[in-house]
Amino acid sequence: MIYFRAFLVGGLICVTGQLLLLFTDMTSARILVLFVTLGVLLTVVGLYQPLVDFGGAGATVPLTGFGYLLAEGAKKAVEEEGVLGALTGGAAAASGGISAAIVFGYLASLLFSSKTKQ
Amino acid sequence: MQQKEYEKLVKAKSPKSKVILPLIKAFFVGGAICTLGQGIREIGEKCLSLDEQAAGCFTSVCLIFLSALFTGLGLYDELGKFAGAGSIVPITGFANSVVSPAMEFKREGYVMGVGAKMFNVAGPVLVYGISASVLYGVIYWLVLLIGGKL
Numbered sequence: 001m002i003y004f005r006a007f008l009v010g011g012l013i014c015v016t017g018q019l020l021l022l023f024t025d026m027t028s029a030r031i032l033v034l035f036v037t038l039g040v041l042l043t044v045v046g047l048y049q050p051l052v053d054f055g056g057a058g059a060t061v062p063l064t065g066f067g068y069l070l071a072e073g074a075k076k077a078v079e080e081e082g083v084l085g086a087l088t089g090g091a092a093a094a095s096g097g098i099s100a101a102i103v104f105g106y107l108a109s110l111l112f113s114s115k116t117k118q
Numbered sequence: 119m120q121q122k123e124y125e126k127l128v129k130a131k132s133p134k135s136k137v138i139l140p141l142i143k144a145f146f147v148g149g150a151i152c153t154l155g156q157g158i159r160e161i162g163e164k165c166l167s168l169d170e171q172a173a174g175c176f177t178s179v180c181l182i183f184l185s186a187l188f189t190g191l192g193l194y195d196e197l198g199k200f201a202g203a204g205s206i207v208p209i210t211g212f213a214n215s216v217v218s219p220a221m222e223f224k225r226e227g228y229v230m231g232v233g234a235k236m237f238n239v240a241g242p243v244l245v246y247g248i249s250a251s252v253l254y255g256v257i258y259w260l261v262l263l264i265g266g267k268l
Contacts, residue, residue, distance in 0.1 A: 003153050010152025010208065011145035017203030018144035022137055028206045029239040032215065033246045035207060040250035057155035060174055061181065062148070062207045063243070069174070070247050074255035082268065086255025090248055096175035097182060097209065101216045101240065104186035109220040109232045112190035 002056050009055025013062040032063050039067020069093050140202050147197065147204030155181055155208075178209055185210035189217040215239035 017035065020026050026034070042048040048068045051059040059065055073093025077085025091098075158180045162173035188194040194214050198205045205211050216236045223235035237244075262268045 003156055006156040007149035007153045010155075011149030011204075014144045014148025014204045014207045015141050017148075017207040018141050021203050021206075022140060028203075028211075029215070029242060031203065031206065032212060032239060033242050036243050036247035037250050040247065040254060044254050055152075057159050057177060058149070058152040061152045061155040061177070061209055063209065063212055064207075066209060066212065066243075067247055067250070070251035071254050074251040075258055078255045078259045078262065083256065083259045086252050086259055089255055090251030093171075094247075097178040097212075098244065100179040100182040101186075101213050102236070104183055104213065105216040105220040105236050106232065108186045108190040108217045109224050109228075109236075112192075112221055113224065114218075114222040 005054055006056045006058035006061075009051060009058030010061055011058075013059070013064060035063040036067040036070070039064035040071045041067075043068045043071035066094060066097065069097075143200060144202050144204035144207075147201035148207060149204075151181070151205070151208040151210055181208070181210050182213040185213035186217045189214050190221065194218075212240065212243065215243075 013035075017031050020031050020034075021028070039048060042051075042064065048059065048064070048071075052065070052068060060068065070090035070093060073091075074086055074089035077089025077092065079085070081088070155177050159173050159177045162168045162176040163170075166176070168176055185194060188197070194205065194210070195218070198211075198214070205214070215238070219238045220232045220236040223231040225231065226235070259268070
């Protein structure tokens with residue numbers, strides 16, 4: 001069942017992150033950077049696609065999936081448009097998520113106030 | 119003597135649970151967020167008849183919206199205290215890293231506060247992620263070019 005596989009794969013990817021939090025002094029920002037880069041790298045060597053086929057959203061929802069999206073986008077665009085696609089493909093594929101984060105982030109800052117001041 | 123024995127016992131017991139418990143929490147919360155993502159994806163594919171790429175985008179946008187909402191309400195940070203990497207590693211954690219500083223630095227103004235600080239974490243992620251994808255694209259292009267497939 002795909003939901004169980006998504007749970008399993010997504011959970012294990014998060015466990016990897018938790019291991020880094022526990023045993024290294026990496027901050028969450030560094031872990032996110034590492035995961036997105038690792039996602040690109042694993043996609044390039046062909047290891048991430050099988051994980052996506054098996055785990056569905058369990059592989060695409062973690063930040064490594066963001067890297068997968070970037071790498072796949074770049075590859076597809078290069079096939080269609082040549083070298084210019086290397087520049088446009090990744091960002092274009094990820095643009096929905098990036099714009100959503102910016103717009104919803106801005107709206108949240110208008111509507112809500114941070115509680116850390118208290 | 120008794121206290122020393124107790125301390126010994128604590129030392130023997132605590133490192134294990136300090137490691138195992140956060141891992142279990144991260145596993146379940148991270149897994150649950152991804153399962154929710156899978157549910158949204160199926161809704162996109164079956165109810166809205168989106169193709170695979172659009173369904174993926176739909177999933178990300180929905181999860182980011184939910185993360186922004188829960189961050190705004192102060193609930194995502196509570197989840198973060200409980201789940202650790204389970205709430206950081208999914209795309210909801212990326213959204214949280216945008217929304218949280220945007221709210222926090224509102225007092226520094228809407229340009230250099232909200233506008234700049236929302237990229238505190240997202241900025242580096244985009245710099246390395248996009249750079250890596252461009253590098254891959256260029257190498258892939260060269261491989262196609264040398265292989266005569268272009």
